Amino acid sequence: MTTLEQTETTGEGHDVRRRDFINIAAVSFAGVGAVAVVLPLVNQMNPSADVLALASIEVDISKIAPGQAIKTLWRKQPVFIRNLTPKEIAEANAVPLSELRDPQTLAERTTAGKENWLITLGVCTHLGCVPLGAGEGENRGPFGGYFCPCHGSAYDTAARIRKGPAPKNLQVPEHSFKSDTVVQIG
Amino acid sequence: MSFPWANHYAPKHPLMRWMDEKLPLPRLVYNAVGAGYPVPRNLNYMWNFGVLAGAALVIQIITGVVMAMHYAANAGVAFDSIEHTVRDVNAGWAMRYAHANGASMFFIVVYLHIFRGLYYGSYKAPREMVWLLGVVIFLLMMATAFMGYVLPWGQMSFWGAQVITGFFSAIPVVGEPIREWLLGGFAPDNAALNRFFSLHYLLPFVIAGVIILHIWALHIPGSSNPTGVEVKGPQDTVPFHPYYTAKDGFGLGVFLVIFSILMFFAPNALGHPDNYIPANPLSTPAHIVPEWYFWPFYAILRAFTFNFLWIPAKLWGVLAMFGAIALLFFLPWIDRSPVRSARYRPMYKWFFWVLVLDVFVLGLCGMKPPEGVWVLLGQLAAIYYFAHFLIILPIVSAIERPLPLPMSITASVLGEEPATTGQPA
Numbered sequence: 001m002t003t004l005e006q007t008e009t010t011g012e013g014h015d016v017r018r019r020d021f022i023n024i025a026a027v028s029f030a031g032v033g034a035v036a037v038v039l040p041l042v043n044q045m046n047p048s049a050d051v052l053a054l055a056s057i058e059v060d061i062s063k064i065a066p067g068q069a070i071k072t073l074w075r076k077q078p079v080f081i082r083n084l085t086p087k088e089i090a091e092a093n094a095v096p097l098s099e100l101r102d103p104q105t106l107a108e109r110t111t112a113g114k115e116n117w118l119i120t121l122g123v124c125t126h127l128g129c130v131p132l133g134a135g136e137g138e139n140r141g142p143f144g145g146y147f148c149p150c151h152g153s154a155y156d157t158a159a160r161i162r163k164g165p166a167p168k169n170l171q172v173p174e175h176s177f178k179s180d181t182v183v184q185i186g
Numbered sequence: 187m188s189f190p191w192a193n194h195y196a197p198k199h200p201l202m203r204w205m206d207e208k209l210p211l212p213r214l215v216y217n218a219v220g221a222g223y224p225v226p227r228n229l230n231y232m233w234n235f236g237v238l239a240g241a242a243l244v245i246q247i248i249t250g251v252v253m254a255m256h257y258a259a260n261a262g263v264a265f266d267s268i269e270h271t272v273r274d275v276n277a278g279w280a281m282r283y284a285h286a287n288g289a290s291m292f293f294i295v296v297y298l299h300i301f302r303g304l305y306y307g308s309y310k311a312p313r314e315m316v317w318l319l320g321v322v323i324f325l326l327m328m329a330t331a332f333m334g335y336v337l338p339w340g341q342m343s344f345w346g347a348q349v350i351t352g353f354f355s356a357i358p359v360v361g362e363p364i365r366e367w368l369l370g371g372f373a374p375d376n377a378a379l380n381r382f383f384s385l386h387y388l389l390p391f392v393i394a395g396v397i398i399l400h401i402w403a404l405h406i407p408g409s410s411n412p413t414g415v416e417v418k419g420p421q422d423t424v425p426f427h428p429y430y431t432a433k434d435g436f437g438l439g440v441f442l443v444i445f446s447i448l449m450f451f452a453p454n455a456l457g458h459p460d461n462y463i464p465a466n467p468l469s470t471p472a473h474i475v476p477e478w479y480f481w482p483f484y485a486i487l488r489a490f491t492f493n494f495l496w497i498p499a500k501l502w503g504v505l506a507m508f509g510a511i512a513l514l515f516f517l518p519w520i521d522r523s524p525v526r527s528a529r530y531r532p533m534y535k536w537f538f539w540v541l542v543l544d545v546f547v548l549g550l551c552g553m554k555p556p557e558g559v560w561v562l563l564g565q566l567a568a569i570y571y572f573a574h575f576l577i578i579l580p581i582v583s584a585i586e587r588p589l590p591l592p593m594s595i596t597a598s599v600l601g602e603e604p605a606t607t608g609q610p611a
Contacts, residue, residue, distance in 0.1 A: 042367075045367050045368070045370055045381065046366070046367050046370065047366055047369075047370055047371050047372070047377070048370065048377065051370065051371045051372075051375070051377065071468055073467065073468070075371070075372035075373065076371060076372060076373040076374075076375050076467055077372055077373045077467070078467065078468050122468075123373075126500065127348070127349045127352045127474075127500075128345075128348040128349060128352040128355075128373075129345065129348075129349075129470040129474065130467075130468060130469060130470040148470075149470065149472050149473075150470060150473075150474055151488070151556055152556070152557075165491055165499055165500070167498045167499065167500050
């Protein structure tokens with residue numbers, strides 16, 4: 001049957017029909033539409049606004065004596081705030097960087113002028129358990145910092161990984177001192 | 187989709203004839219699991235476990251739908267809603283313990299089903315697709331079971347979710363964003379609990395769908411059998427109904443007796459006491475351990491305690507654990523022996539039993555805290571697991587001299603002389 005369908009001949013001799021254009025245009029349009037539908041379906045799984053709203057907290061640290069530590073919750077994860085003693089600071093600074101699995105100095109992990117305040121997540125970098133050592137009388141492990149009871153990772157007084165399966169130092173969250181007694185985490 | 191001598195569906199009652207014209211569902215059932223499906227006459231009790239797995243899924247769906255009527259997927263009240271179900275809801279304790287122990291029973295029969303396939307070579311041509319779909323079902327079951335275990339929101343639930351989603355953070359660069367995307371937060375919380383509940387309700391129906399494909403793929407070549415010799419004629423088969431409905435019915439009775447003993451007399455034997463402590467993100471249980479059906483894989487995960495090449499130990503562990511299952515997808519092409527059944531494979535038979543032992547050792551290592559001898563034993567057992575599939579199987583299938591196969595299923599049943607050659611039938 002002859003139709004009014006126009007055919008154009010390209011240089012290579014292929015027939016380009018209007019129907020081809022319509023097919024490609026329709027499928028492309030449907031494809032873009034499908035992506036536009038999938039994006040919000042995937043994105044709804046990301047942390048929601050109320051979860052992100054808790055992303056920064058302020059903590060009063062005036063009551064933490066040297067040698068003590070507190071646990072607090074930030075983004076639903078435990079945070080350890082530790083007031084290091086001069087001895088602990090000296091111990092951390094005495095370790096050569098070449099001995100460390102994840103080389104970092106104490107100064108890099110604390111705020112200048114406030115080297116005694118070690119603020120880290122209380123989340124073992126192995127599989128996410130809460131290490132011991134922040135609470136009164138808890139096992140601080142062979143390096144005097146933190147000790148994870150799950151798989152035996154031991155952290156030193158700068159919360160750096162020294163022994164066990166964890167690959168990284170305890171993470172230092174972004175933080176800043178609002179005053180001498182108040183620190184904002186996040 | 188069946189042998190030419192299969193019984194034909196011929197409804198007698200006018201109502202059934204009317205139904206057959208409008209929607210031939212009874213015909214489908216008749217041909218799939220009724221008298222219209224011819225099955226080798228020599229199946230032993232190891233062939234019960236497919237039907238038992240199906241029964242376990244039905245039990246899980248029924249008890250699960252009931253549990254969902256009383257459960258609240260909210261981190262604030264989830265733990266209490268389970269306790270409420272057990273203590274206050276009429277027969278709630280029965281539903282809860284049937285569902286929790288039903289998961290264990292499901293895994294027991296599925297593991298037996300898988301090892302049946304390994305022993306009798308059910309994964310070999312022409313049934314590769316049946317095997318592949320089976321591995322897909324196994325993966326879906328593991329995802330479903332994990333998410334179900336999180337729902338009571340006890341300590342083991344919470345820390346299990348923390349550790350398992352932590353696997354994804356081992357992936358370089360994109361790992362941590364993927365983990366946050368999966369959890370909908372920075373640690374397991376309400377968002378994670380709700381989506382786990384949603385998926386825990388969805389996946390069993392996906393499993394049911396893949397089971398239909400699994401049975402469909404099975405019915406194209408027909409069931410395998412303990413000799414591994416293919417069906418040659420009508421004398422080799424009997425109709426599924428009544429022969430195997432009866433045999434499976436007996437097996438189902440035994441299954442239900444064992445299930446009832448577990449559920450009524452030791453409902454918490456396979457659970458963990460720490461899961462009766464509400465989830466606490468500030469305190470990790472001293473010893474995190476998954477449910478027993480994950481122990482072998484947990485042992486493989488922990489086998490890497492050292493960095494190797496440029497890949498860190500944590501990523502190796504995760505790759506090895508997923509690799510241990512992914513390997514099963516390639517099994518039909520790893521084992522080149524044309525003989526299916528281990529009955530006629532004198533070398534493979536031994537290595538099969540060593541593999542069974544190895545998986546038990548892995549399970550034991552997964553259960554124990556990673557200290558002392560268990561670390562080394564777990565590492566050796568993990569190496570052997572991979573060696574079985576990647577080294578031993580290819581060598582055995584190349585050098586093994588199989589025993590003579592019977593002429594046919596009937597000849598084997600009637601005890602006739604085997605064929606003189608070891609050629610596959």
